[in-house]
Structures are given as structure tokens and as C-alpha cells.
Amino acid sequence: MTHPYLPNTDADRAAMLQAIGVASVKELFADVPQDALYPDLKLPPAMSELDLMRELQAMAARNAHLNEHACFLGAGAYHHFIPAIVPHLVFRTEFYTAYTPYQAEISQGTLQTIFEYQSMICALTGMDAANASHYDGATAAAEAAILALNQLPERNKIVVSPTLHPEYRATIRTYLAGHDVDIVGDEDLSATLEQVMEKHLDDKTACVIVANPDFLGRVRDLKPYAERTHAAGALFVVSAYPIALGLYQPPGHYGADVVVGEGQPLGNPIAFGGPYLGIFATKEKYIRRMAGRLVGQTTDTKGRRGFVLTLQAREQHIRREKATSNICTNQALCALAACVYLATLGKTGLRRIAELCYHKAHYAARKINRLPGYRVDLRQEFFNEFVVECPRPVAEINAALREQGIIGGYDLSRDYPHLGNAMLVAVTEMNTREQIDALVRALEQSAKRKTKRRT
Amino acid sequence: MTIVANKLEPIIYELSASGRAGATLPECDVPETPLPQHLLRQELDLPEVSEVDVVRHFTRLSQKNYCVDLGIYPLGSCTMKYNPKINEEAVKLPGFAALHPYQDVNDVQGALQLMYELQEMLGEICGLPGVTLQPAAGAQGELTGILIIHAYHAAHGDTQRTQVLIPDSAHGTNPATSSMSGYQVVQVKSDARGNVDLDELRRLVGPQTVGLMITNPNTLGLFEEHIREVCQVVHDAGGLVYGDGANLNALVGIVRPGDLGIDILHSNLHKTFSVPHGGGGPGAGAVMVRRDLAQFLPGPIVVKKGKRYEFAIPRKSIGRVKSFYGNFLALVRAYVYLRSIGKEHLARVAEDAVINANYLLARLKGTYKAPFGERVCKHEFVLSGTPFVDKYGVRTLDIAKRIQDYGFYPPTIYFPLTVPECLMIEPTETQSKESLDEFADALLQIAEEARTQPELLKNAPHTAPVTRLDDVKAAREPVLRYKRAS
Numbered sequence: 001m002t003h004p005y006l007p008n009t010d011a012d013r014a015a016m017l018q019a020i021g022v023a024s025v026k027e028l029f030a031d032v033p034q035d036a037l038y039p040d041l042k043l044p045p046a047m048s049e050l051d052l053m054r055e056l057q058a059m060a061a062r063n064a065h066l067n068e069h070a071c072f073l074g075a076g077a078y079h080h081f082i083p084a085i086v087p088h089l090v091f092r093t094e095f096y097t098a099y100t101p102y103q104a105e106i107s108q109g110t111l112q113t114i115f116e117y118q119s120m121i122c123a124l125t126g127m128d129a130a131n132a133s134h135y136d137g138a139t140a141a142a143e144a145a146i147l148a149l150n151q152l153p154e155r156n157k158i159v160v161s162p163t164l165h166p167e168y169r170a171t172i173r174t175y176l177a178g179h180d181v182d183i184v185g186d187e188d189l190s191a192t193l194e195q196v197m198e199k200h201l202d203d204k205t206a207c208v209i210v211a212n213p214d215f216l217g218r219v220r221d222l223k224p225y226a227e228r229t230h231a232a233g234a235l236f237v238v239s240a241y242p243i244a245l246g247l248y249q250p251p252g253h254y255g256a257d258v259v260v261g262e263g264q265p266l267g268n269p270i271a272f273g274g275p276y277l278g279i280f281a282t283k284e285k286y287i288r289r290m291a292g293r294l295v296g297q298t299t300d301t302k303g304r305r306g307f308v309l310t311l312q313a314r315e316q317h318i319r320r321e322k323a324t325s326n327i328c329t330n331q332a333l334c335a336l337a338a339c340v341y342l343a344t345l346g347k348t349g350l351r352r353i354a355e356l357c358y359h360k361a362h363y364a365a366r367k368i369n370r371l372p373g374y375r376v377d378l379r380q381e382f383f384n385e386f387v388v389e390c391p392r393p394v395a396e397i398n399a400a401l402r403e404q405g406i407i408g409g410y411d412l413s414r415d416y417p418h419l420g421n422a423m424l425v426a427v428t429e430m431n432t433r434e435q436i437d438a439l440v441r442a443l444e445q446s447a448k449r450k451t452k453r454r455t
Numbered sequence: 456m457t458i459v460a461n462k463l464e465p466i467i468y469e470l471s472a473s474g475r476a477g478a479t480l481p482e483c484d485v486p487e488t489p490l491p492q493h494l495l496r497q498e499l500d501l502p503e504v505s506e507v508d509v510v511r512h513f514t515r516l517s518q519k520n521y522c523v524d525l526g527i528y529p530l531g532s533c534t535m536k537y538n539p540k541i542n543e544e545a546v547k548l549p550g551f552a553a554l555h556p557y558q559d560v561n562d563v564q565g566a567l568q569l570m571y572e573l574q575e576m577l578g579e580i581c582g583l584p585g586v587t588l589q590p591a592a593g594a595q596g597e598l599t600g601i602l603i604i605h606a607y608h609a610a611h612g613d614t615q616r617t618q619v620l621i622p623d624s625a626h627g628t629n630p631a632t633s634s635m636s637g638y639q640v641v642q643v644k645s646d647a648r649g650n651v652d653l654d655e656l657r658r659l660v661g662p663q664t665v666g667l668m669i670t671n672p673n674t675l676g677l678f679e680e681h682i683r684e685v686c687q688v689v690h691d692a693g694g695l696v697y698g699d700g701a702n703l704n705a706l707v708g709i710v711r712p713g714d715l716g717i718d719i720l721h722s723n724l725h726k727t728f729s730v731p732h733g734g735g736g737p738g739a740g741a742v743m744v745r746r747d748l749a750q751f752l753p754g755p756i757v758v759k760k761g762k763r764y765e766f767a768i769p770r771k772s773i774g775r776v777k778s779f780y781g782n783f784l785a786l787v788r789a790y791v792y793l794r795s796i797g798k799e800h801l802a803r804v805a806e807d808a809v810i811n812a813n814y815l816l817a818r819l820k821g822t823y824k825a826p827f828g829e830r831v832c833k834h835e836f837v838l839s840g841t842p843f844v845d846k847y848g849v850r851t852l853d854i855a856k857r858i859q860d861y862g863f864y865p866p867t868i869y870f871p872l873t874v875p876e877c878l879m880i881e882p883t884e885t886q887s888k889e890s891l892d893e894f895a896d897a898l899l900q901i902a903e904e905a906r907t908q909p910e911l912l913k914n915a916p917h918t919a920p921v922t923r924l925d926d927v928k929a930a931r932e933p934v935l936r937y938k939r940a941s
Contacts, residue, residue, distance in 0.1 A: 003795075003796065003799075003800045003803070005536075005537055005539060005729075005795075005796070005804075005884075005885055006800065006803055006804065006807055006884055006885070007885065007886070007887035008807050008810070008811070008884075008887060008888055012887070012888040013807070013810055015888065016810050016811070016813075016814040016888060017810065019814055019817050019818070020810070020813045020814055020816075020817045020831075021817065022813075022831070025806050025809075025810065027831070028806075028809050028810065028813060028831050028833075029678075029709060029710075029809070030831070031677075031678045031680050031830075031831070032678055032706075032709065032710050033682070033683060033710070033714075033715060036710045036711065036714040036715060037709060037710055038708070038709060038710075038802060039582070039710070039711055039714065041579050041580060041708065041798060041801065042579050043576055043579060043580070043793070043797065043798040043801065044576075044794060044797060044798065045797045045798055045799060046794075046795060046796060046797025046798070046799045046800055047794050047795060047797065049541050049795070052541065052791065052794055052795055053541060053544065053545075055794070056545045056548065056791065057548065057550075058565075059550070059565040059568060059569060060545075060548040060549070060550025060551050060565055061550055061565065062550070062564050062565030062568070063550040063551070063554055063562065063563045063564070063565040063566050064558065064562040064563070065549045065550050065552075065553040065554055066549075066553040066554070066555060067549045067553050068549075071555055073555045073557050073558065075557055076778060077555060077556050077557070077779070079553070079555065081480075083477070083478045083506075085477075085506060085509055085510055087547075088510075089509075089510065089513040089514070089517070091543060092513075092514070092517045093522055093524040094517035094518060094520040094522045094524075094525075095517050095520065095522075095733070095734055096522075096538070096543075096731045096732075096733050096734070097522040097523035097524045097538050097731050097732070098520045098521065098522040098523070098732065098733075098734045099528065099530060099533055099535060099732040099734065099735060100732070100734070100735040101734070101735070102530070102867070103521075103855065103856075103859065103864060103865055104921075104924050105856070105859060105916050105919035105920070105921050105922070105923065105924065106519075106520070106521040106859050106864065106916070106919050106920075107519075107520055107521065107734075108516070108519035108520070108920050108921060109516040109517050109518065109519040109520035110520055110734040110735065112464065112466070112516050112519070113513070113516055113734075115466070115935075115936070115937070116466060116467050116468075116937070118935055118936050119466070119468065119936040119937040120467075120501060120502075122936045123499065123500040123501055124499070124501070128936075129933075129935045129936065130935075130936070132735070133736075135591035135592065135595065135737075135777050136591065136777050136778050136779075137778060138775075138777050138778040139591070139595075139776075139777050165778070167775060167778040167779070168778065170774050170775045171774075171775055171776060171777055171778065173774055174602065174753070174773060174774035174775060174776050175598075175635075175776075177602055177605065177636075177773065177774070178601075178602070178605060178635070178636035178637030178638065179637050180637075219491075219494060221493070221494060245496070246499065247490070247495060247496065248494050248495060248496055249494060249495065249496045250496055253496070262778075269552040269553065269784075270552075270553060270554065270555055270556075271546075271551070271552050271553075271554065271783050271784050272551065272554040272555070272556050272563065272566050272779070272780065272783040272784075273556030273778065273779025273780050273781070273783055274556075274591070274737070274777075274779055274780070274781055274782040274783050274784070274785075275591070275736075275737030275739075275782035275783075275784060275785055276778075277737075287933065287935070293735065294933075294935060295935070296929040296930070296933050296934055296935055297929070297934040297935075298924050298925045298926070298928045298929035298934075299924070299925055299928065300921040300922040300923060300924050300925070301914075301922040301923050301925075302921075302922055304463060304921055304922075305463065306921040306924045307924075308924050308926055308929045310926070310929040310930050310933060310935075311930055311933060312930075313930070320627045320630040320631060320640075321630035321631060321633065321634040321640040322634070323627070323631040323634075325631065325635065326594045326597060326598060326628045326631035326632040326635050327592075327594055328592075328593075328594050328627070328628050329592050329594070329735050329736040329738060330735050330736050331591075331733075331736045331737045332733050332734035332735035332736045332737075333731075333733030333734055333736065333737060334733075334736070334737055336733075336734065339467075340509065340513055342501055343467050343477065343501075343502055343504060343509050343512070343513075344477035344478050344504075344506065344509050345477065345478050345501070346471075346475075346476065346477055346501045346502055346503045346504060347499050347500070347501045347502070347503050348476060348503070349476060349477065349478050349480060350499065350501060351499060352480050353480065355483070355490070356480070356481070356483055358488065358490065359483050359485055359486075359487045359488055360483075360485050362488035363485035363486060363488070366488075381491055381494065398559070402559065402562070407555065407558060407562070410557055429480070429481070432484060433484040433485050436485070
């Protein structure tokens with residue numbers, strides 16, 4: 001019985017066991033409790049490649065995917081255009097079958113791409129230094145909170161904006177569960193940022209974490225809030241949407257000490273939630289407090305430019321229990337996709353993508369706002385996502401949209417119940433005018449018609 | 456390596472020329488809306504390069520990398536096994552790659568089925584039926600595990616426990632995780648045979664013990680000979696045993712950690728279950744737990760009701776450790792691997808991994824010092840380079856650099872910290888006997904070179920795209936981003 005991933009034949013095994021000096025494989029497991037050896041596992045039988053691929057295709061076909069359905073869901077994960085060269089390069093075997101570049105001399109490919117990623121993230125966010133990435137936007141936000149607590153050890157309060165992504169707020173709470181830290185600011189989800197700061201910002205506050213655009217899509221000039229946070233001696237952390245940074249002021253210019261964000265929109269497929277990458281960038285003075293991998297430029301013995309993992313004294317394999325974090329990887333391949341994406345779109349392309357998102361979203365918002373029963377606050381600045389007040393529960397409306405092949409927006413009733421029947425609609429460059437017009441028509445119809453909820 | 460790979464490759468910004476574009480974008484098909492001028496950025500310092508520039512730049516860079524598809528990549532504790540190509544085809548299926556995580560569960564039943572069946576298979580293989588697929592990596596799995604132990608004690612009103620016991624051979628992530636979770640780390644010594652010192656363990660446990668984090672086989676590649684006693688000692692003190700499953704590849708199909716007394720285990724799906732390492736990630740760090748601990752798992756997890764799959768939040772969940780449900784495409788790859796290997800071949804994976812490691816050890820232990828060479832190893836083993844330092848002034852680092860010249864990736868070096876001048880070698884089951892012989896021949900030749908031409912090692916590598924790089928300079932004067940020469 002052979003399997004293509006297992007090259008050794010029975011004859012090879014026999015020769016090797018003889019060289020080892022044992023009579024059977026079992027002798028190699030003599031130190032394992034013998035009563036527990038070779039359990040009879042309930043596992044499916046092996047499959048041929050042909051049969052397995054057929055089964056996988058059938059399984060994938062049970063999912064309604066975004067190449068065949070207009071999608072207006074965002075809420076932290078976005079369906080964006082990925083130029084063909086991005087997956088083509090990312091799927092090069094030299095990249096995806098390598099590991100962490102411990103041996104720098106034969107890992108220069110990975111190292112230089114990370115250096116370029118770091119450079120472009122700095123440009124995008126307006127910060128001094130970026131790491132090689134965290135797991136995702138949520139964990140990057142949690143690591144920012146930890147950086148602030150380490151920087152200001154006498155402080156034990158993290159203030160989060162009520163409109164920071166609910167899953168980011170939950171992740172920050174999980175990460176800090178073992179510590180004497182108060183995470184506040186989102187008790188009243190209807191509170192404004194002014195009210196939150198008025199209530200909570202004080203000399204115990206290590207940082208304030210705000211999203212821009214926020215979870216409800218709103219874009220603001222955060223400079224006054226950054227100044228107010230700094231006046232209280234705390235760090236100002238901004239969670240950003242990298243595509244929006246093609247258009248808007250970078251957080252580094254309005255006072256952010258740390259910029260985090262979900263990097264998925266930069267060339268990574270939406271992929272049911274992962275793998276993604278967490279953007280993390282900061283100012284010069286916090287570099288040594290930053291967790292995660294960092295690549296630095298140096299020279300070889302012949303004076304040629306080269307790249308290495310650097311400032312590893314912060315990391316777990318050296319510092320062990322004194323490390324800044326337990327993270328020992330990055331999302332290298334996702335960061336590579338982001339790097340290739342940013343290089344491909346470049347200065348003008350990223351701006352163009354951002355403008356397309358902006359124009360299409362505003363077109364959609366205006367048309368929806370004209371529909372009887374629906375309302376969008378058009379006075380509010382937004383990028384590509386906005387809240388629609390609906391005449392009926394969003395679940396019912398979405399069921400009606402789905403019948404017409406449209407995947408509707410995010411139902412806010414669970415996370416923000418005070419908003420009533422509110423739908424968060426995201427529009428990207430992937431949505432054509434026809435799709436938007438179809439959405440508007442379907443919304444109009446579903447305002448009147450009762451549809452059964454699917455179960 | 457080709458000649459192109461050894462040419463200095465410019466930084467992408469150095470290829471930039473004003474007016475070049477790498478992508479074509481559609482015209483705007485809706486009426487435009489005035490932009491909010493006061494909020495806009497004034498500049499955006501990204502490169503301007505053509506599509507051809509991008510493709511050549513990153514292709515050239517790729518050629519400066521060693522990778523599993525070129526040959527043995529024997530990093531100890533990293534399990535650099537072959538990454539099957541059907542996995543990479545599966546993740547491109549739009550029914551997996553183009554799903555939004557917030558779609559209605561009725562629209563993603565295939566994805567949920569895959570996750571559910573993977574949960575079931577991992578639980579069965581580990582003998583620990585509660586499973587979460589959410590953690591993004593092994594280190595996040597550890598954090599999840601320690602938080603579950605924290606929640607378990609809290610649920611029993613047991614809030615006085617402060618210490619996590621960790622053997623001195625543990626991965627650095629174990630102590631880092633424990634202190635990240637607010638616990639004090641207490642190190643447990645190994646005995647002369649490389650096991651946890653049971654007497655010392657008995658001395659250290661008590662009502663203050665949160666639990667033990669143990670890697671089995673440990674980072675010396677040795678199976679913990681008293682694993683049941685070790686678990687019993689910790690359980691008797693009221694603590695839980697966390698298994699670091701980084702080395703699960705030695706045990707799959709052979710023995711289930713849950714049958715040995717482990718309460719919680721993470722598995723690096725990018726090690727044992729063939730998900731590619733991607734140059735450092737993404738991986739996935741599923742966590743398996745005893746049935747009674749499943750109520751604490753991070754949510755959501757997938758449950759099956761009749762023929763329908765749903766998401767559910769465990770009753771006393773510790774909360775989520777990241778957004779959404781986990782690194783889904785990594786889960787797809789692990790699932791595809793397990794369906795291909797199946798029940799029939801799973802034990803052979805571990806057997807061949809262990810045979811390959813012992814075979815390499817047998818070939819090398821006469822020439823290199825093998826501190827635990829009298830024991831059989833599991834999937835990996837350690838060698839010490841101290842004799843080469845003493846006799847020829849050649850360090851393990853020099854040996855590792857010289858290995859590159861022979862066209863192989865070097866093993867893990869200087870880890871575990873308990874073995875001086877350590878080389879930690881893990882061949883995996885996906886190496887043929889011939890490829891192991893080539894690698895062993897190279898290491899034996901290098902040992903000979905250390906005696907006859909030590910300078911050859913001290914100046915290695917000689918054939919890589921760059922020679923040895925100045926780490927000290929990189930750390931003293933950090934250059935972490937490209938800056939234009941002014």
C-alpha cells in the first residue's frame with residue numbers, strides 16, 4: 001500500500017530499520033504506553049486525487065460564492081479586485097513552500113518582500129515603521145493595546161470606541177483576560193466619541209482605539225481626538241481600512257501613535273474570513289515595543305545590500321517569558337499578496353480603486369435614500385459603507401434580496417440594536433451599476449412584500 | 456540557484472518611473488460625487504511600475520529563496536513536509552475562496568461541512584473531542600489553551616492558582632504565552648535521559664499550580680517516558696495539562712495524546728497536516744480539548760443539526776481570539792490532506808517520520824556528538840557541535856552556513872537552549888532514503904572539512920545570493936523601510 005506523499009518503499013524501510021539496528025518499527029515506539037498504541041480511528045478512507053477533487057468541487061458548489069452573486073456585505077471583510085499577477089506570483093512554490101527566513105542567505109526573496117511590504121505600509125499609513133504583519137485586524141488591535149500598556153505600565157485602562165469592529169473589541173477582551181485591565185467605552189453603543197472620551201479619558205488611560213472609517217462606515221477628521229488623547233498622556237490607536245487610505249489622510253498625519261487594520265482588502269481573497277493579515281505600524285519611539293517579526297536592511301561580508309530578521313531581542317525564542325508577545329510568525333504569504341498588490345496598483349491605481357468605491361457607494365446611498373421607507377444619512381461623511389434604515393427587519397429584506405441573487409448588507413440588529421432595522425451596506429469597485437440598480441429595485445420591492453425567512 | 460538569483464535585485468521603489476502603471480481599472484460607471492477635499496491625503500508614496508516590472512521583480516526575488524519543493528528542509532520542530540498540490544487547487548475553487556464570512560449559513564453549507572468534518576477528524580486523531588479551528592497559529596492555540604485552563608479554574612471558583620510549569624526544553628512560545636496570560640512561569644528541569652525530572656515536578660506542584668505545558672515528543676525529539684505519571688502528578692494537584700502539539704507528526708495514527716492524560720492540545724495544521732508554511736505564515740492552530748472543557752472553547756464552532764450545519768458559541772466560551780472563524784483556506788488544505796491520506800496511511804506518516812529521523816541519527820551519530828544517541832528518537836533529534844568548537848574553532852553556525860553550499864536548508868540551530876551548539880534535525884516522512892543519504896553524506900563531508908579546512912566553513916556560504924549578513928549592524932542601526940537616497 002503506497003501513498004504518493006510517502007516515498008519510502010517497504011524495502012527502503014527494511015534497509016533503514018536495519019541501519020538503525022532495530023528489528024521492527026514497533027521498537028521505535030517502545031517508550032510509548034503500549035496499551036495506547038495504534039488506536040482504531042474513526043476516519044474516512046483514503047481517496048484518489050481524482051475522486052477527492054470531484055468531492056471538493058461538489059462541496060464548494062454547495063456554497064453561493066461572490067463570483068456569481070452581487071454582494072453588498074462588508075463589515076470588516078471586503079470583496080475587492082485582485083489583479084491576475086497577484087495570485088500568480090504568490091502561488092510561486094519558492095514563496096509558499098519556504099518557512100520563516102531563519103537562514104537569511106537563502107531566504108532573501110522572502111526577506112526583501114517583507115522589507116518592501118513594511119516600506120509600503122509606512123507610506124500608506126504615514127508611520128515610521130511597520131512590522132511584517134499580525135494574524136488579522138482584530139489581533140493587531142489587541143497587540144496595540146498591549147503595546148500601550150507596556151509603554152505606560154502605571155496605566156490600566158483601554159478606551160475603545162463603540163464603533164470599533166465588535167469582533168475587534170471582543171478579541172482585545174480575550175487577549176487581556178488574564179490582566180488587571182479595564183476595557184471601557186462601549187457600554188453605551190450609541191455614545192459619541194466625544195461622550196466616550198469625556199466619560200473615560202483620564203490619567204489611567206493607556207490608549208484610545210478608534211476606527212476610521214468606523215464600523216458604520218463613517219469617516220472623520222480625528223485630529224482633535226488625537227490631541228485630546230495626547231493631552232491625557234495616552235496613546236492614540238487608529239484602525240484603518242487600507243483601501244480608504246488610497247484617498248484619505250493617513251492616520252500618521254493626524255496624530256496616530258499606532259495604526260492597525262485588516263490588510264485583507266490588499267490583494268487577498270475574502271475566503272470566508274481568512275487567512276488575512278493584520279497591519280501594524282507605529283512611530284520610531286515605539287519600535288522596540290512592537291511585537292512580531294521585523295525585517296531590517298544590512299550588508300553582507302562583501303558590502304552588498306541584504307536583509308535579515310532583526311530586533312529579535314523582543315521575541316519569544318530569546319526573551320521567553322519576558323517577550324513582548326508570544327507571536328512567532330507573521331502572515332507572510334498574505335503580506336506578500338499585499339506587497340504585490342500595492343506595487344501593482346501603485347500610486348495612481350490605489351487612489352483610483354478608492355475613488356471607484358467612493359463614487360459607487362455614494363451613488364447607491366443616494367438612490368436607496370430616495371426609496372420610500374428607507375433612509376441613509378447623507379450628511380455624514382462616509383467612504384464605501386453606510387447604514388440604511390429599513391422599513392422591516394433586515395433578515396426579512398435580505399431573504400427577499402437573496403431570492404433575486406443578491407447578497408444584502410450586514411444586519412446590525414445584533415451588534416447595534418439601538419439602530420433598529422438597520423443594514424450596513426458596502427459597495428466596492430466589484431459592484432457594477434447594474435448590480436447597484438438591481439439592489440435598489442429589490443429593496444424597493446421588499447419594502448412592500450412580505451417574504452418568508454428561510455430556515 | 457540560477458545566475459539571475461545572485462544578481463542584486465533593486466527595491467521595488469528603485470524600479471519606479473513616473474507615469475508607469477501595473478494594472479488596468481474600469482471606468483467609473485456611475486455619476487461621480489464630489490470628494491471631501493478637507494479629508495483627502497496630499498501624497499501617496501507608492502511605486503509606479505509596469506506589470507512586467509512587477510512580475511520580473513517578484514519572480515527574481517522568489518529565486519533567492521530555498522523551499523521545500525527544492526529539497527530537504529530539515530528545520531527541527533517545524534515539520535517542513537511536502538505541501539501537496541491538490542491542496543493549492545482546492546483553495547482556488549471560488550466556492551471556497553470567494554465566500555464572505557457573514558453570508559447566511561444556508562449559503563455556505565459546504566464550507567461549514569468542511570469545517571465540521573475537520574473538527575471531527577482532528578478530535579478523533581488526538582483523542583480530544585472538543586475542537587476549535589479559530590486560532591491562526593500554534594502560538595495563538597497556546598494562548599487559547601491557557602485561557603481555557605484559566606476559565607476552567609474560575610468556573611470551579613479556584614482563583615488562587617498563579618503558576619504554570621514549563622519544562623526547560625519547551626518552545627519559547629510556552630513561557631511567552633503563560634506570561635501573556637498573566638501567569639508566573641516556573642521552569643522544570645529535564646533529567647539525564649531527557650525526560651521531565653519527575654522528582655522535581657513533584658516538588659514544584661501544589662495548590663498554586665495552574666497547569667503544565669508540555670511538548671511530547673519534546674524538543675529533543677524524545678518521547679516523554681513517564682508521560683502518564685507526569686499528567687497524574689499535575690492532575691493530583693488540581694492542574695490541567697496543556698500539550699504543545701508542534702511535534703504531533705511523530706504520533707499521528709500511533710497514539711492519541713488524549714489517551715495519555717493530555718487535557719488540551721493545539722495542532723499546527725501547517726506542520727502535521729501539510730498546510731504550506733508560506734515563508735512564515737499563514738498557518739492554523741486548531742485546539743482540541745477534553746469533552747468537559749468544550750464549553751470553554753472560543754466561538755463560533757460548527758455544529759451539526761440533522762443534515763444542516765450551524766455556528767454555535769460554546770456555553771462558557773473564553774471569547775474569540777481573532778475575527779471570523781479561523782484561517783479558512785488553511786483549514787481547507789488540512790482537510791484535503793487528511794482525506795487524501797485517510798485512515799489507511801495516517802500511522803505510516805508518523806512511522807516514516809520516525810524511521811527517517813532515526814536513520815539520519817544512525818548515520819550521523821558516530822561523527823557528530825549525539826547527546827541522547829543511546830535512545831531512539833521520534834520525528835527529530837538533536838546533535839551538539841561542541842567538539843568542533845573545541846577542536847577546530849568551528850561553530851554550529853558555521854556548519855549551518857556550509858550546509859547551504861551543498862544545496863540544502865540547514866537544520867534549526869541553537870535550540871533547544873539546553874543543548875550547547877545544538878543542531879536540531881527533522882527530516883519528515885516526505886523524504887526518500889536517497890535524499891536522506893545525500894543530506895547525511897553532505898554533513899559527514901562538512902565534518903571532514905571542519906577538520907581539514909575550517910576556514911571554508913567559517914566563511915560559508917559561498918554560493919548563496921549573498922554572503923553572511925551583518926546582524927549586529929541591522930539591530931544597532933535599524934533600517935526598517937526604504938528611504939530614497941537624498
